[in-house]
Amino acid sequence: xxxxxxxxxxxxxxxxxxxxxxxxxxxxxxxxxxxxxxxxxxxxxxxxxxxxxxxxxxxxxxxxxxxxxxxxxxxxxxxxxxxxxxxxxxxxxxxxxxxxxxxxxxxxxxxxxxxxxxxxxxxxxxxxxxxxxxxxxxxxxxxxxxxxxxxxxxxxxxxxxxxxxx
Numbered sequence: 001x002x003x004x005x006x007x008x009x010x011x012x013x014x015x016x017x018x019x020x021x022x023x024x025x026x027x028x029x030x031x032x033x034x035x036x037x038x039x040x041x042x043x044x045x046x047x048x049x050x051x052x053x054x055x056x057x058x059x060x061x062x063x064x065x066x067x068x069x070x071x072x073x074x075x076x077x078x079x080x081x082x083x084x085x086x087x088x089x090x091x092x093x094x095x096x097x098x099x100x101x102x103x104x105x106x107x108x109x110x111x112x113x114x115x116x117x118x119x120x121x122x123x124x125x126x127x128x129x130x131x132x133x134x135x136x137x138x139x140x141x142x143x144x145x146x147x148x149x150x151x152x153x154x155x156x157x158x159x160x161x162x163x164x165x166x
Contacts, residue, residue: 009099010058010100012057012106014055015043015047016047017043019067020040022064023039023090024039026064026067027088027090030090030093042069042088046069046070054070054071054111055068055069056111058091058100058103058104060100061094061095063092066100067089067090067104068105068108069086069088070084070086070087071085071087072084072115082116082117083120083121084121085120086108087122089122091104102138121143122135122140123147
């Protein structure tokens with residue numbers, strides 16, 4: 001008697017130094033350019049932290065299928081509560097819709113709760129509706145804080161044109 005093949009589930013594991021090239025390639029396939037130096041620095045920082053792992057990789061269907069890089073902050077912008085920040089997150093296009101992203105976030109939540117951390121933050125490009133929808137489905141909501149950016153060149157030009165105070 002034949003049994004139905006079980007649907008494959010993602011395997012979540014610690015992100016390792018030898019995952020660097022797979023992370024870079026996956027990120028490049030998702031955003032359209034390589035960010036080698038960014039990931040060299042981030043991976044080195046994230047893997048240097050001790051304790052419960054907050055940088056994870058996913059394997060699915062026999063290959064590297066996703067990753068996330070997160071950090072723990074003990075004080076950030078005047079906050080006294082420890083928070084985690086999800087720096088980078090990616091799922092291979094062939095693995096989307098297969099539970100890879102969900103499995104990565106579930107393991108991250110387990111690890112962070114084990115550290116006593118109750119808040120996870122991330123940023124998403126306003127125009128990335130696919131990622132915004134995924135994070136919304138996973139329970140993320142807009143923060144009560146506003147992130148502010150400044151175009152420093154424009155501010156410098158403005159400073160140069162404004163008369164100094166008397």
